[in-house]
Each structure stands twice: as C-alpha cells, then as structure tokens.
Amino acid sequence: MYSRTYKFLVALPPIVWVTLFLILPYLMMFVHSFWTVRDGVILHHWNVGNYATLFKNPLYVQVLLRTVRIAAAVTLLSVLLGYPLAYFLSFHAGPRKEILYQLIIVPLWVSYLVRGYAWKTILGSDGVLNGFLQYLHITHGPVSALLYSPFAVVLMLTHIYTPFVFLPIYASLEHIPRPLIEASHDLGASSRRTFFRIILPLSLPGLLAGATFAFVLSLGDFLAPLLVGGPSGTMIANLVQSLFGAAYDWPLGAAISVCILMITIALLAFTQRVEKRWLFE
Amino acid sequence: MSPTTSTATRRPLLLAAFATLVFVFIYLPIVMLVLYSFNRDGVGGFPPRHLTIDWYRQLWADSAIWDSVVNSLIVAAGAVVLSLTLGLLAALALDRADFPGKSLFRRLVLLPLILPGIITGLSMLMFAVFAGFQRSLTLVFFGHGTALISVATTELFAGLQKTDRRQEEASLDLGATPWPTFLSVTLPNLKLSLIAADLFIFPLSMAEIAVTFFLIGSENTLPLEIWGRLRRGITPEINAVSTLILVVSIILITVWYHLRTRAERH
Numbered sequence: 071m072y073s074r075t076y077k078f079l080v081a082l083p084p085i086v087w088v089t090l091f092l093i094l095p096y097l098m099m100f101v102h103s104f105w106t107v108r109d110g111v112i113l114h115h116w117n118v119g120n121y122a123t124l125f126k127n128p129l130y131v132q133v134l135l136r137t138v139r140i141a142a143a144v145t146l147l148s149v150l151l152g153y154p155l156a157y158f159l160s161f162h163a164g165p166r167k168e169i170l171y172q173l174i175i176v177p178l179w180v181s182y183l184v185r186g187y188a189w190k191t192i193l194g195s196d197g198v199l200n201g202f203l204q205y206l207h208i209t210h211g212p213v214s215a216l217l218y219s220p221f222a223v224v225l226m227l228t229h230i231y232t233p234f235v236f237l238p239i240y241a242s243l244e245h246i247p248r249p250l251i252e253a254s255h256d257l258g259a260s261s262r263r264t265f266f267r268i269i270l271p272l273s274l275p276g277l278l279a280g281a282t283f284a285f286v287l288s289l290g291d292f293l294a295p296l297l298v299g300g301p302s303g304t305m306i307a308n309l310v311q312s313l314f315g316a317a318y319d320w321p322l323g324a325a326i327s328v329c330i331l332m333i334t335i336a337l338l339a340f341t342q343r344v345e346k347r348w349l350f351e
Numbered sequence: 352m353s354p355t356t357s358t359a360t361r362r363p364l365l366l367a368a369f370a371t372l373v374f375v376f377i378y379l380p381i382v383m384l385v386l387y388s389f390n391r392d393g394v395g396g397f398p399p400r401h402l403t404i405d406w407y408r409q410l411w412a413d414s415a416i417w418d419s420v421v422n423s424l425i426v427a428a429g430a431v432v433l434s435l436t437l438g439l440l441a442a443l444a445l446d447r448a449d450f451p452g453k454s455l456f457r458r459l460v461l462l463p464l465i466l467p468g469i470i471t472g473l474s475m476l477m478f479a480v481f482a483g484f485q486r487s488l489t490l491v492f493f494g495h496g497t498a499l500i501s502v503a504t505t506e507l508f509a510g511l512q513k514t515d516r517r518q519e520e521a522s523l524d525l526g527a528t529p530w531p532t533f534l535s536v537t538l539p540n541l542k543l544s545l546i547a548a549d550l551f552i553f554p555l556s557m558a559e560i561a562v563t564f565f566l567i568g569s570e571n572t573l574p575l576e577i578w579g580r581l582r583r584g585i586t587p588e589i590n591a592v593s594t595l596i597l598v599v600s601i602i603l604i605t606v607w608y609h610l611r612t613r614a615e616r617h
Contacts (some may be wrong), residue, residue: 290467
C-alpha cells in the first residue's frame with residue numbers, strides 16, 4: 071500500500087546518516103588499530119604490531135584481567151541483588167508493586183556521576199561512613215582503605231547496574247503465565263522445584279540480558295576507576311583513554327578498543343546461543 | 352483455594368527483608384546526597400548537623416554551573432529533535448519498507464546502546480578529526496543525536512507495530528495523500544511512543560559523559576562541569592545541584608506516569 075517513493079524517502083535518510091556518522095566511525099576504529107604512530111605522527115602502515123604489543127606487554131594483560139574480574143564481580147553482585155528484588159516485586163509485592171517499580175526506576179534518572187560522587191562522599195576518609203564508624207566508636211581513626219580501591223569500583227558499579235539488571239528480569243518474570251506456577255504447585259511440586267524448573271528457566275532471557283548489559287558496560291567503564299578506583303583500580307578503558315590523550319598512541323588505543331568490542335560481541339553471541347539452547351530443551 | 356496455592360502467595364519474610372535491604376542499598380547514596388546538601392560542614396562527618404541552605408545560595412550565584420546547564424539543555428533538545436527525526440524515519444522504514452541489509456541495519460543502529468560509551472565516543476572523535484570538525488558543543492550535539500537514534504528507533508518501531516494500520520489504509524483509500532495521512536493518522540497514533548522516546552532521550556543526553564568526554568570543546572555540559580570540579584576535590588555545591596537534578600527527574604517521571612496511565616485508560 072505504500073508507494074516506492076514513500077519507502078525510498080523514508081529509508082534513505084536514516085541509512086545514509088547511520089552509515090556515515092555511526093558505522094564509518096566504528097570502522098575507523100578498526101582501521102586505526104592496524105596503523106602505527108611514530109614521532110607523534112600516525113603512519114598508515116598496515117600491521118598487527120599493536121595487537122602483538124597487547125599480548126606481550128604484561129601491563130595490558132594484567133589490567134585486562136583485573137577489568138574482567140571487576141566486571142564479573144559487578145555482574146554477579148547485580149544479579150544477586152537484582153533477581154531477588156525482581157522476584158519479590160513480581161510475586162509478593164501485592165498492590166504496592168507499581169509504586170515500588172517506579173521507585174527502582176527513579177535512580178536510573180540520577181546521573182551516573184552524581185551517584186559515583188555520592189559513593190565518594192560516603193567512602194572517603196573524612197566521609198560519611200568513617201564519620202559514622204567513629205561516631206559509634208567502632209573505629210577511632212579514619213579507615214582510608216575504603217575509597218580508591220577495586221572494592222570501591224565494584225561497589226559503585228554494582229549500585230549503578232543493579233536497577234539495570236532488575237528491569238529485564240522483572241519484565242521476564244511478569245511474562246510468566248501464573249496458571250503455570252499454580253499447575254506446578256497443584257501437581258505437588260515444592261516451591262523450590264517450581265522455582266528451578268519453571269520460574270528460573272522462563273526468566274533466563276531477562277537474566278542473561280541484564281547480566282550481559284552489566285558486564286559489558288562495566289568492562290568499558292573509565293569514569294568509576296577515575297572517581298573512586300585510585301591507581302589499584304585502573305581498568306582497561308583508562309589505558310585506552312590515556313593512549314588517546316597524553317600518551318598519544320591512537321593505533322594502540324584503537325587496538326585495545328577493538329579487543330573490548332570483540333569481547334562484547336563474543337559475549338552477546340554466546341548468551342544468544344545459551345538462551346536458544348535452554349529454550350529448546 | 353487449595354492449600355498449595357496459599358503457600359505460593361504466602362509472603363516470605365526473608366525475601367521481603369532482602370528486598371528491603373536492596374532498596375536501602377539503592378537509595379542510601381541518594382538520600383545521603385540530599386541530606387548533606389543541607390549540611391553546613393559540607394560533605395563529611397556524621398551525623399549531619401547545622402542545617403543550612405548556603406550551598407544552594409552559592410550554587411545560585413555560580414554562573415559557570417548555570418552556563419553548563421544551559422549548554423546541556425540546548426544539546427539535549429537538539430539531540431531529541433535529531434534522533435527523533437531520523438529514528439522515526441528508520442522505524443517507518445523497518446516497519447514498511449524492504450531494503451537490502453535491513454536486519455543488519457537494525458542491529459548496527461543499536462550499537463551505541465550495547466557498546467561501552469568510550470568506544471562510541473572515540474570512534475566519533477576519530478571521525479571528527481578525519482573530517483576536520485572541531486571539538487565543540489555542536490559536535491557533542493551531533494554525537495548524542497546520532498547515538499540516540501538507537502533509542503528513538505527502538506521505541507518508535509515498537510509503537511508502530513502496535514498501531515492499527517487499517518486506519519492509514521482507510522485514509523489512503525479515501526483519497527488522502529501520504530503526507531496529510533502521515534500528519535493526521537500516523538503521527539497522532541505514535542504520540543505516546545514519541546513522548547516515551549523523548550523522556551528517555553532527553554535525560555540520557557543530559558547525563559551523558561563517556562561520548563561527551565571525547566567530543567567536548569571549551570564549553571562544558573553540566574556533567575562535564577561537575578566532572579571537572581570533582582577532579583579538583585569535593586565541593587558541597589555538587590550535592591545541591593545533584594539534589595536539584597533529582598527533583599527535576601522525579602517531577603518528569605511523575606508527569607510521564609500520569610500521561611501513560613491516562614492514555615491507557617482511553
């Protein structure tokens with residue numbers, strides 16, 4: 071019913087725009103990662119030297135491993151906090167469900183920086199937590215180990231991604247037909263069995279979506295380490311940032327970015343497969 | 352009701368307690384922030400004492416912050432217009448047209464949502480340098496607008512899938528040309544999705560840091576201004592401005608919630 075002109079006019083502008091200003095920039099990242107820099111000039115000599123440097127230099131490997139550990143911890147904690155919360159809201163919150171749901175959404179609108187900053191005021195050596203501990207005479211001097219550590223990064227990122235993980239899990243729990251759960255109980259299955267055989271498998275897509283999101287975004291975060299991480303909390307994106315800044319080695323920075331990109335895409339492909347396999351079993 | 356279903360609806364205390372704790376965890380920093388924005392001694396110490404609105408006074412007189420707020424508002428408003436225009440066209444194309452690489456396009460347009468912000472930001476920076484664009488607020492506006500096409504497309508495509516296409520067919524069959532049909536049938540049907548997209552895109556742009564970080568010139572957006580001050584040390588003024596942002600967000604969410612429930616009732 072739509073004319074060819076209509077279709078053409080509708081499709082052309084977004085395709086051209088997205089190709090030019092989104093896809094092309096991403097491709098430039100790839101291209102840069104195969105170039106080199108010498109004496110502050112980027113040379114268009116095609117080579118894989120940047121990737122070789124990444125695997126040979128223990129610094130990069132070490133920071134990458136730390137980043138993966140931090141991202142995994144954040145993912146695990148966000149799921150451990152977000153899943154029970156979603157479960158409670160979906161099955162046991164009663165009439166207050168809607169308002170509680172809105173309450174979890176609100177923090178998503180509070181700027182990332184502001185929430186990070188709040189943790190800084192809580193964890194700092196003259197911060198709220200230290201003041202509180204001294205007020206209760208639990209400690210006598212400020213504990214300085216709280217801030218500027220990988221622990222602080224994990225805490226801050228978990229705080230930020232828990233609502234993000236909650237959302238898709240909650241959505242998938244809400245989609246489970248309630249008669250299915252009643253049938254399981256009526257047929258004599260225990261609550262635990264019903265959970266593991268019905269609820270968990272059916273909420274798996276939401277769980278995977280949330281977990282992937284938390285992992286990928288933690289993996290590429292460079293602000294939390296700068297804000298609360300200190301030197302021991304440096305993550306891979308901080309190296310990228312410094313290579314694009316003061317260290318001026320765009321090709322090497324681009325190579326690290328491509329690695330982050332590859333991990334992301336591999337992870338997405340993996341979760342998609344897991345989901346499919348689980349659903350067809 | 353059989354006894355087995357009553358066990359299913361029973362409220363498990365342990366779970367309720369855990370959910371409460373998660374709520375506390377989510378809200379603790381936010382409550383702290385609001386509380387300490389009224390604390391004379393600023394950011395540290397416990398308990399907060401000497402209530403004051405001095406930080407708000409100081410904030411009121413701080414022209415650098417307000418300049419950055421204006422910059423952020425302009426960028427966000429521009430990003431909304433740009434991303435909604437292209438997102439609407441993209442959604443229409445995905446809904447109604449067939450073109451080679453359609454499913455690929457659908458995936459690629461989502462990349463800025465899926466990938467860490469630093470990758471999108473740096474890619475755009477490289478493109479800007481290559482194309483000879485200066486780092487500036489204008490570049491930030493183009494960056495946000497382009498990255499957020501993802502949100503606009505997703506939201507509007509979902510909206511289009513829900514609308515009744517027969518209304519448009521009727522309009523076209525009765526002799527209306529495509530453009531008036533678009534204005535009087537398609538667009539009104541999408542009203543709710545357009546508002547929803549707007550309410551995602553605007554705050555996302557207002558709060559965006561990772562992409563902005565690499566594209567910004569000499570004039571700051573609000574998050575970048577806050578970032579600059581945080582690097583220099585903690586200032587209680589930030590508590591005050593954050594509290595204000597929080598209040599505005601809550602108002603926006605409440606408005607949206609009412610709009611949606613009203614629309615759903617019709």
